[in-house]
Amino acid sequence: MPPTVFWPEDVRDSGSFYGWTEPALCVAGVIQGLSAQEAETTLASLPSSAQWSALTGQCGGDPRHPALELAGIEEYTIIYYHRHAATSLRFYTLEMLEPDAETSAAQKARNAAYAASLAHNFTGRPSGAGGMNYVVINQFNSAQTIDTLLQRKPSRHLELSQYLFDIMDVSLYVPKRVLVLLRLPRSSAYLKDFSSTIQQLDVRAEQAEYLTHEVTALRRHDPTSVSVFSARYTNFFNTVWLILNDITIGVAFGSFLCENHVVLARMLNHLVELSRVYSHTFSDLVAVWGYVLHRGAPHLPGLLYVFGVLSAGGMTTAIALFSDLLALLTVHIHVCYLLAQVTYARLLRTGGSLWNLFRGKRFNVLRNRTDAWAYDTDQLLFGTILFTLLAFLFPTVLAYYALFAIMRLGTILLNAVLETQLAFMNHFPLFALMLRAKDPWRLPGGIYFAVDYVPHPVLTVKSQPVPFSTIFMQYSRLWSRLVKHYNPLRLLWCVLRGERLVAIPRYEMRYFEEDGRPG
Incomplete structure (x- = not known):
């Protein structure tokens, strides 16, 4: 089997080519205008570069002149690949995509061919791996x-990026100091579940902390892959x-709230006054709350105006x-729902106990089972x-319970719609x-x-783009969690059994339980 040479697609000039011989023959580039000895001297200067020293271990060693490996070989296969500049942030990866419902037939065929290539021997040597x-x-x-380091080409893109990160590092200094003070420990999940605003402040503080940490690392541009x-x-x-x-939309x-706060307050005030209809159900409780709402209605325009001012912090706020x-x-x-739910659940448990009584059974608490029992x-x-009392009271309790x-x-x-919108706006992969x-x-x-057929058949290593299902993987997990919690059949079963209806914890919408990473 002839050996394979991986050759850069953009290299067509003659000269002293250099690259690696292990694990396969891979040409990195060509040095023009120098003799073989001068080219070796130039390659020997690479280890003095800090940027290359961070990459040499990942590449299997320093590049050299691989002419000796090709000496005496009359036939070999050339496979082309793309050389991407480090500043372009383009790269190859070996992460093979897992097939799913959205994977096309062409992608599945490429995956199969790619899996077979992993075991292929590109060296042509019987014992080669x-x-x-x-x-x-x-x-x-x-x-x-390597080509940039050898020819010492200046990178204007890198200079512009460095300048941009310097500006961001200075701009984030004050917001970081302010927002980090608002950062709440993860153990205070109950406080964040109590208020969406507190949770959003914590999210913004977490983002500020993350940006400050990352901009420092990106600004230094530490040598890495x-x-x-x-x-x-x-x-x-x-x-x-x-x-x-988020800030732009907010x-x-x-501005819309501040300009129309009086009109919007009048509309909301009309809706708030309708809550007095429920005073006939739980008169004392709802009447007190209706009085509070009535007294607070004149302050609603000012509250909406404050909301409009605070919206400058973002639409999520x-x-x-x-x-x-x-x-x-x-x-x-x-x-009112809690009171009705407690009463309904108590009547259900009482009815279950009386049903066991009529059947001559009772529930054994110690053994957690229903045993036969002889009643007097x-x-x-x-x-x-x-x-009899339960039978006459139950329809009334059921009516109020069903209403609330x-x-x-x-x-x-x-509330679930609002929380889902918050999660999407905070973490959308835009x-x-x-x-x-x-x-x-x-x-x-x-x-x-x-395989390209112009002007003759050649093989080229191509990159398969990541599918949208992978980009939205976190959202698919979030959606599955929401669907599971707000499943209509599950909610209906909870209502029938008298179990308490609760919203999904806000903190669980931000973190995955299995690994604790932000969702």
Whole structure:
């Protein structure tokens, strides 16, 4: 089997070529205008570079002149690959995509061919273990970096990026000092579940802490692999874009509130006055709360104006404020539901106990099972009297419970919509989607070998872009969690059993239980 030579697609000039011989023959570039001895001297200067010293271990050693490996070989196969500059943040990766429902037939075929190439011997030696591995991939990714270091080409892109990160580092200093003071420990999940606004402040403080930490590392541009740097760069600017878009939409929405706070307050005040209808149900409780709402109605325009001013912190801040306002305006519904739910659940348990009495059984608490039991006549008579009272009271309790359960369910679902919108706006992969559409090379999801027939058949290593299902993987997990918690059948079963209806904990929408990473 003839050996394979991986050759840069953009290199067509003659000269002293250099690269690696292990695990496969990979040419990194060509040095022009120098003799073989002068080329070796130039290559020997690479270890003095700090940037290359950080990459040499990943590439299997320093590059050298591989002419001796090709001496006497008359036939070999050339496979081309792309040399990407480190500043372009394009790179190859060996991460093969897992097939799913959205994976096309062409992608599945590429995955199968790629899996077979991992075991292929590219060296042509019987004992060679020259399959495609991360060392070869790192050689592809580092080839252009070596060429830049050898020719000492200045990188204007790197200078502009350094200047941009310097500005961000200075701009984030004051917000970091302010927001870090608002950062709450993860153990205070109950406080964050109590208020959407408190949780949003914690999210913003977490983002500020993350940006400050990342901008320092990106500003130093620590020598590292391009794949690691590209991932950090993408995550950093995705967060920046989300915050800037959030603030832009929030300022527009806040201006709308400030300009129309009187009209909006009049509309909301009309809706608040309708809550007095429920005073006929739980008169004392709802009447007191209706009085509070009535006394607070004149201050509603000012409250909306304050909301408009605070919306300058972002649309997510406005959503969090309105979520807390919704919880405040529906306190009476929540309290009435709790009273009705406790009464309904108690009647259900009492009815179950009386049903066991009529069957001649009772529940054994110690063994957690229902055993047969012989009741006295007095016990049966007392049970009959209780059952009669329960039978006459149950329809009334059921009617009130059904009313407040439906109202509580409506408020929970509305709150779930607001919380879901918060989660999407705080963590939407906007920058990643832009890269996926503009430059898929920066979000690779594996490689494949493409055959080009111009002017003659040649093989080229191509990068397979990451699918949208992977980009939205966290959202698919969040959606599955929401669907599971707000499943209509589960909620209906909870209502029938008298179990308490609760919203999904806000903190669980931000962190995955299995690994604790932000969701």
